[in-house]
Amino acid sequence: DAGVTQSPTHLIKTRGQHVTLRCSPISGHKSVSWYQQVLGQGPQFIFQYYEKEERGRGNFPDRFSARQFPNYSSELNVNALLLGDSALYLCASSFFGRGRYEQYFGPGTRLTVT
Amino acid sequence: AQSVTQLDSQVPVFEEAPVELRCNYSSSVSVYLFWYVQYPNQGLQLLLKYLSGSTLVKGINGFEAEFNKSQTSFHLRKPSVHISDTAEYFCAVWRSGGSNYKLTFGKGTLLTVNP
Numbered sequence: 001d002a003g004v005t006q007s008p009t010h011l012i013k014t015r016g017q018h019v020t021l022r023c024s025p026i027s028g029h030k031s032v033s034w035y036q037q038v039l040g041q042g043p044q045f046i047f048q049y050y051e052k053e054e055r056g057r058g059n060f061p062d063r064f065s066a067r068q069f070p071n072y073s074s075e076l077n078v079n080a081l082l083l084g085d086s087a088l089y090l091c092a093s094s095f096f097g098r099g100r101y102e103q104y105f106g107p108g109t110r111l112t113v114t
Numbered sequence: 115a116q117s118v119t120q121l122d123s124q125v126p127v128f129e130e131a132p133v134e135l136r137c138n139y140s141s142s143v144s145v146y147l148f149w150y151v152q153y154p155n156q157g158l159q160l161l162l163k164y165l166s167g168s169t170l171v172k173g174i175n176g177f178e179a180e181f182n183k184s185q186t187s188f189h190l191r192k193p194s195v196h197i198s199d200t201a202e203y204f205c206a207v208w209r210s211g212g213s214n215y216k217l218t219f220g221k222g223t224l225l226t227v228n229p
Contacts, residue, residue, distance in 0.1 A: 004157075033216070042118075042204050042219030043158070056216050090157055092217075101146065101165055103217070105158040 002026070004093045004106035012112045013081050021076045021109045025093030029102070031055075032074040034066060035090040037108070043090055049074055078111075086113045116141040116207045120220035128228050129197055135190040135223045137205030145207040147188040148217065149179055152202045161203075164188065175199070200227045 005024045013019050025032050031050040035043035048056040049068035063079045078085055088108040095102040121136040139145060146165050150158040162173025169181040179190045188205060202224050206217040 035217075040221075042206075042221050043217070045216045045218070048216060058216070099165075101163060103148075103160065105150075107157040 004091055004104050006089075006091050006106040006109050008109060009107065010110045010112075012114060014114055015081055015083060017081050018077065018079045019081060019111060021078075021089050021091075021111070022073065023076070023091030023093075023106060024073045025091075026095075026102075026104055029093040029095045029104075030072055031094040031096075032068055032072065033092040033094060033103075034074070034076045035092065035105075036060075037088040037090055039087070046076070081113045083113050086111060116145060116209060116218045118205050118207055118218055118220035120203075120205055120223045122223050123221065124224045124226065126226045126228060127195055130194045132193050133191065133195050133199075133225065135203050135205075135225065137188045137190065137220060139186050139188065139205070139207045141186075141207060141209065143209055145209055147179075147181060148206045148208070149173065149177070149188075149190050150204045150206060150219075151175075152204065152222075154201075158204065161190070195225070195227045197227050197229060199225060201225060 007022045033048040034046040037043040045058040047066040052068045066076045068074045090108045091106045093104050117140045119138045127133050148163045149161040151161050152158050161177050162171045164171045164181045172178045177192050202222045204222050205220045
Protein backbone atom coordinates (compact mmCIF):
# COMPACT_ATOMS: atom_id res chain seq x y z
CA ASP A 1 0.00 0.00 0.00
CA ALA A 2 1.47 3.36 -0.98
CA GLY A 3 2.19 5.96 1.66
CA VAL A 4 1.40 9.64 1.40
CA THR A 5 2.63 11.04 -1.88
CA GLN A 6 3.39 14.66 -2.66
CA SER A 7 4.31 16.42 -5.87
CA PRO A 8 6.48 18.02 -6.94
CA THR A 9 9.43 17.23 -4.69
CA HIS A 10 11.18 20.51 -5.39
CA LEU A 11 10.03 23.79 -6.84
CA ILE A 12 11.65 27.14 -7.54
CA LYS A 13 9.41 30.16 -8.03
CA THR A 14 9.83 33.91 -8.29
CA ARG A 15 8.28 36.47 -5.96
CA GLY A 16 4.74 37.32 -7.00
CA GLN A 17 4.07 34.01 -8.73
CA HIS A 18 1.62 31.41 -7.51
CA VAL A 19 2.18 27.74 -6.79
CA THR A 20 0.08 24.59 -6.48
CA LEU A 21 1.24 21.66 -4.38
CA ARG A 22 -0.44 18.27 -4.49
CA CYS A 23 -0.97 15.46 -2.02
CA SER A 24 -2.48 11.99 -2.19
CA PRO A 25 -3.40 10.41 1.16
CA ILE A 26 -3.14 6.80 2.21
CA SER A 27 -6.00 4.67 0.97
CA GLY A 28 -8.84 4.74 3.50
CA HIS A 29 -7.78 8.04 5.05
CA LYS A 30 -10.32 10.80 4.53
CA SER A 31 -8.45 13.63 6.21
CA VAL A 32 -5.56 15.64 4.81
CA SER A 33 -3.63 18.34 6.63
CA TRP A 34 -1.00 20.77 5.38
CA TYR A 35 1.98 22.08 7.35
CA GLN A 36 4.72 24.58 6.59
CA GLN A 37 8.20 23.89 7.94
CA VAL A 38 10.63 26.76 7.73
CA LEU A 39 14.29 25.84 8.07
CA GLY A 40 15.22 25.31 11.70
CA GLN A 41 11.63 25.29 12.97
CA GLY A 42 8.93 22.77 13.72
CA PRO A 43 6.05 22.34 11.26
CA GLN A 44 3.27 24.91 11.47
CA PHE A 45 -0.34 23.93 10.77
CA ILE A 46 -1.90 25.54 7.71
CA PHE A 47 -5.12 23.65 6.88
CA GLN A 48 -7.02 20.47 7.59
CA TYR A 49 -9.67 18.97 5.31
CA TYR A 50 -12.02 16.11 6.07
CA GLU A 51 -14.50 14.76 3.56
CA LYS A 52 -13.83 17.78 1.31
CA GLU A 53 -14.69 20.27 4.03
CA GLU A 54 -12.25 22.60 5.76
CA ARG A 55 -12.05 21.60 9.42
CA GLY A 56 -9.21 23.79 10.58
CA ARG A 57 -7.14 26.76 9.52
CA GLY A 58 -3.88 27.99 10.99
CA ASN A 59 -2.61 31.54 11.26
CA PHE A 60 -1.73 32.04 7.61
CA PRO A 61 -2.76 34.86 5.25
CA ASP A 62 -5.51 34.52 2.67
CA ARG A 63 -2.86 34.01 0.01
CA PHE A 64 -2.90 30.41 1.19
CA SER A 65 -5.84 28.26 0.13
CA ALA A 66 -6.55 24.58 -0.24
CA ARG A 67 -9.15 22.12 -1.37
CA GLN A 68 -9.87 18.42 -1.20
CA PHE A 69 -11.22 16.35 -4.06
CA PRO A 70 -13.74 13.47 -4.05
CA ASN A 71 -10.86 10.95 -4.10
CA TYR A 72 -9.52 12.69 -0.93
CA SER A 73 -6.43 14.05 -2.64
CA SER A 74 -5.69 17.67 -1.91
CA GLU A 75 -4.10 20.79 -3.35
CA LEU A 76 -2.46 23.67 -1.52
CA ASN A 77 -2.33 26.95 -3.41
CA VAL A 78 -0.21 29.93 -2.52
CA ASN A 79 -0.65 33.22 -4.39
CA ALA A 80 1.62 36.26 -4.61
CA LEU A 81 4.62 34.37 -3.32
CA LEU A 82 6.96 36.06 -0.88
CA LEU A 83 10.54 35.17 -0.03
CA GLY A 84 9.29 34.10 3.39
CA ASP A 85 7.14 31.39 1.82
CA SER A 86 10.30 29.39 1.12
CA ALA A 87 9.88 26.24 3.18
CA LEU A 88 9.20 22.53 3.19
CA TYR A 89 5.47 21.94 2.78
CA LEU A 90 4.29 18.74 4.40
CA CYS A 91 1.06 16.90 3.82
CA ALA A 92 -0.35 14.56 6.47
CA SER A 93 -2.95 11.86 5.96
CA SER A 94 -5.02 10.99 9.03
CA PHE A 95 -7.41 8.48 10.47
CA PHE A 96 -8.76 8.65 13.99
CA GLY A 97 -11.46 6.60 15.60
CA ARG A 98 -12.30 3.34 17.34
CA GLY A 99 -9.19 3.65 19.50
CA ARG A 100 -6.90 4.12 16.54
CA TYR A 101 -4.84 7.11 15.69
CA GLU A 102 -2.92 7.27 12.46
CA GLN A 103 -1.25 10.30 11.02
CA TYR A 104 1.37 9.85 8.36
CA PHE A 105 3.40 12.54 6.68
CA GLY A 106 4.53 12.67 3.10
CA PRO A 107 8.11 13.47 2.08
CA GLY A 108 7.24 17.11 1.48
CA THR A 109 7.64 19.64 -1.28
CA ARG A 110 10.62 21.95 -0.98
CA LEU A 111 9.58 25.40 -2.23
CA THR A 112 12.21 28.02 -2.90
CA VAL A 113 11.09 31.57 -3.71
CA THR A 114 13.70 33.83 -5.29
CA ALA B 115 -4.31 26.99 22.95
CA GLN B 116 -1.58 24.42 23.25
CA SER B 117 2.15 25.03 23.17
CA VAL B 118 5.17 22.77 23.17
CA THR B 119 8.64 23.51 24.48
CA GLN B 120 11.58 21.36 23.59
CA LEU B 121 14.16 22.36 26.12
CA ASP B 122 17.27 21.51 24.12
CA SER B 123 17.81 22.63 20.55
CA GLN B 124 20.84 20.35 20.14
CA VAL B 125 21.94 17.21 21.99
CA PRO B 126 25.31 15.67 21.11
CA VAL B 127 26.02 12.19 22.47
CA PHE B 128 28.45 9.37 21.87
CA GLU B 129 27.38 6.11 20.31
CA GLU B 130 25.97 3.55 22.79
CA ALA B 131 25.32 6.25 25.40
CA PRO B 132 21.83 6.83 26.79
CA VAL B 133 19.91 9.92 25.72
CA GLU B 134 16.91 11.90 26.91
CA LEU B 135 15.19 14.55 24.81
CA ARG B 136 12.98 16.79 26.88
CA CYS B 137 9.52 18.03 26.01
CA ASN B 138 7.10 20.11 28.06
CA TYR B 139 3.67 21.19 26.97
CA SER B 140 1.01 23.58 28.14
CA SER B 141 -2.67 23.13 27.59
CA SER B 142 -5.86 23.90 29.42
CA VAL B 143 -7.44 20.70 28.13
CA SER B 144 -6.44 17.07 27.80
CA VAL B 145 -4.01 16.36 25.01
CA TYR B 146 -2.55 13.51 23.07
CA LEU B 147 1.23 13.51 22.75
CA PHE B 148 3.58 12.42 19.98
CA TRP B 149 7.22 12.21 19.05
CA TYR B 150 8.26 12.40 15.41
CA VAL B 151 11.69 11.96 13.83
CA GLN B 152 12.89 13.71 10.71
CA TYR B 153 15.96 12.51 8.84
CA PRO B 154 17.73 14.97 6.52
CA ASN B 155 15.69 15.89 3.47
CA GLN B 156 12.81 13.66 4.51
CA GLY B 157 9.32 13.98 5.94
CA LEU B 158 8.26 13.16 9.48
CA GLN B 159 8.06 9.62 10.84
CA LEU B 160 6.00 8.80 13.92
CA LEU B 161 8.18 7.35 16.70
CA LEU B 162 5.53 6.88 19.37
CA LYS B 163 2.32 8.30 20.73
CA TYR B 164 0.41 8.61 23.99
CA LEU B 165 -3.37 8.59 23.71
CA SER B 166 -4.41 6.98 27.01
CA GLY B 167 -3.57 4.13 29.35
CA SER B 168 -0.04 3.32 30.52
CA THR B 169 2.06 6.44 30.88
CA LEU B 170 5.17 4.62 29.60
CA VAL B 171 4.99 4.33 25.86
CA LYS B 172 7.29 2.27 23.70
CA GLY B 173 7.95 3.17 20.11
CA ILE B 174 10.02 2.16 17.16
CA ASN B 175 13.81 1.92 17.03
CA GLY B 176 14.09 1.29 20.79
CA PHE B 177 12.72 4.67 21.87
CA GLU B 178 10.31 5.15 24.76
CA ALA B 179 8.64 8.11 26.41
CA GLU B 180 6.88 8.75 29.69
CA PHE B 181 3.83 10.94 30.06
CA ASN B 182 3.88 12.92 33.30
CA LYS B 183 0.64 14.82 33.71
CA SER B 184 1.63 16.65 36.90
CA GLN B 185 4.80 17.97 35.30
CA THR B 186 3.21 18.33 31.85
CA SER B 187 6.14 16.53 30.32
CA PHE B 188 6.67 13.83 27.71
CA HIS B 189 10.40 13.14 27.60
CA LEU B 190 11.86 10.78 25.01
CA ARG B 191 14.53 8.28 26.01
CA LYS B 192 16.74 5.63 24.50
CA PRO B 193 19.14 3.53 26.59
CA SER B 194 21.79 3.15 23.88
CA VAL B 195 21.93 5.26 20.73
CA HIS B 196 23.38 4.43 17.33
CA ILE B 197 24.93 6.61 14.67
CA SER B 198 21.78 6.08 12.62
CA ASP B 199 19.70 7.87 15.30
CA THR B 200 21.22 11.17 14.22
CA ALA B 201 18.19 13.23 13.18
CA GLU B 202 15.83 16.02 14.23
CA TYR B 203 13.21 15.01 16.80
CA PHE B 204 9.92 16.82 17.24
CA CYS B 205 7.47 16.64 20.11
CA ALA B 206 3.85 17.43 19.24
CA VAL B 207 0.48 17.70 20.96
CA TRP B 208 -3.08 17.35 19.76
CA ARG B 209 -6.06 18.54 21.74
CA SER B 210 -8.07 15.44 22.61
CA GLY B 211 -11.70 15.61 21.60
CA GLY B 212 -10.96 18.27 19.07
CA SER B 213 -12.79 18.37 15.78
CA ASN B 214 -9.63 18.56 13.74
CA TYR B 215 -6.29 16.87 13.63
CA LYS B 216 -4.13 19.93 14.13
CA LEU B 217 -0.78 19.05 15.64
CA THR B 218 1.18 21.71 17.52
CA PHE B 219 4.90 21.03 17.23
CA GLY B 220 7.90 22.07 19.24
CA LYS B 221 10.89 23.63 17.53
CA GLY B 222 12.78 20.38 17.45
CA THR B 223 15.89 18.87 18.99
CA LEU B 224 18.80 17.91 16.79
CA LEU B 225 20.30 14.68 18.10
CA THR B 226 23.85 14.10 16.89
CA VAL B 227 25.38 10.73 17.68
CA ASN B 228 29.16 10.74 17.45
CA PRO B 229 31.40 7.65 17.13
